[in-house]
Amino acid sequence: MQNTKLRKLIAIGMLGAISFILMLFNFPLPPFPAFLQVDFSDIPALMATLIMGPMAGIIVELLKNFLDWVFSGSPTGVPVGHLANFATSILFILPVYFVYRRLLNAKGLTLGLVVGTVTMAVGMSLLNYILFLPMYTYFLGMEKVTGPALYNMIVLGILPFNLVKGILLMALTLLLFRGMKGFIAKQQMVFKMK
Numbered sequence: 001m002q003n004t005k006l007r008k009l010i011a012i013g014m015l016g017a018i019s020f021i022l023m024l025f026n027f028p029l030p031p032f033p034a035f036l037q038v039d040f041s042d043i044p045a046l047m048a049t050l051i052m053g054p055m056a057g058i059i060v061e062l063l064k065n066f067l068d069w070v071f072s073g074s075p076t077g078v079p080v081g082h083l084a085n086f087a088t089s090i091l092f093i094l095p096v097y098f099v100y101r102r103l104l105n106a107k108g109l110t111l112g113l114v115v116g117t118v119t120m121a122v123g124m125s126l127l128n129y130i131l132f133l134p135m136y137t138y139f140l141g142m143e144k145v146t147g148p149a150l151y152n153m154i155v156l157g158i159l160p161f162n163l164v165k166g167i168l169l170m171a172l173t174l175l176l177f178r179g180m181k182g183f184i185a186k187q188q189m190v191f192k193m194k
Contacts, residue, residue: 008191012056015044016063023068023085032161033153042089042169043176049097050109051187057097061089076139084124084132091123092116092166109177110170117166125159 019041026037041064049057065082074081099112129150137144145153177184 004191008052008056011052012048012059013063015048015056016060016067019044019060019064020067020071023064024072029161029164032164033157036157036161038165038168040169040172042092043173045089046093046096046169046173047176047184049093050100051184052191054094054097057093058090061086061093076136078135078139080132080135080139083135084127087127087132088120088124088162092120092169095119106174106177106181110174113166113170113173117163117170120166121159121162124162125154128158129154 022044023039023041026039028034028037042061045057045060045064048060065079065086068085069079069082093116096109096112096116099115100108102108103111133145133150133153136142
């Protein structure tokens with residue numbers, strides 16, 4: 001029991017570090033605003049979630065964002081972008097986990113990834129409208145974005161960006177899952193997830 005807890009802590013720490021490193025290799029997608037960046041740091045958190053449960057994935061996401069904030073800082077002085085990244089990640093990984101746990105196969109994972117992508121895209125559109133964009137404008141001392149400009153930013157920028165990001169994450173996850181299916185199943189047994 002003690003050995004399993006220690007292994008779990010070590011695995012979460014390693015996946016958090018890998019996730020942080022992957023977050024450093026972010027890149028913009030040309031048709032979208034430059035502040036929207038794609039990275040593949042959610043994949044280690046998703047692996048942690050599928051193997052050890054949702055709390056492990058949440059801790060990996062917290063660790064990743066905390067480390068990035070400490071090492072990279074924030075243009076607002078407050079980790080608004082990191083909070084937004086954390087929310088984005090949670091909206092992606094949790095639906096994947098809950099759908100996958102019902103089917104425990106590649107079809108369940110694919111369906112979970114689709115649900116996670118849609119949840120992330122719609123959820124972040126709402127959260128950006130209600131919370132994150134107002135926080136950015138407040139902390140940067142900018143004029144509040146309203147009306148058509150806000151609508152365009154959400155509907156033509158943030159929503160499609162998160163759909164594209166989800167599709168990229170989905171493709172890479174399915175590719176990795178195909179090669180790691182046996183390893184994941186073995187680790188689930190070690191951490192008693194089945």
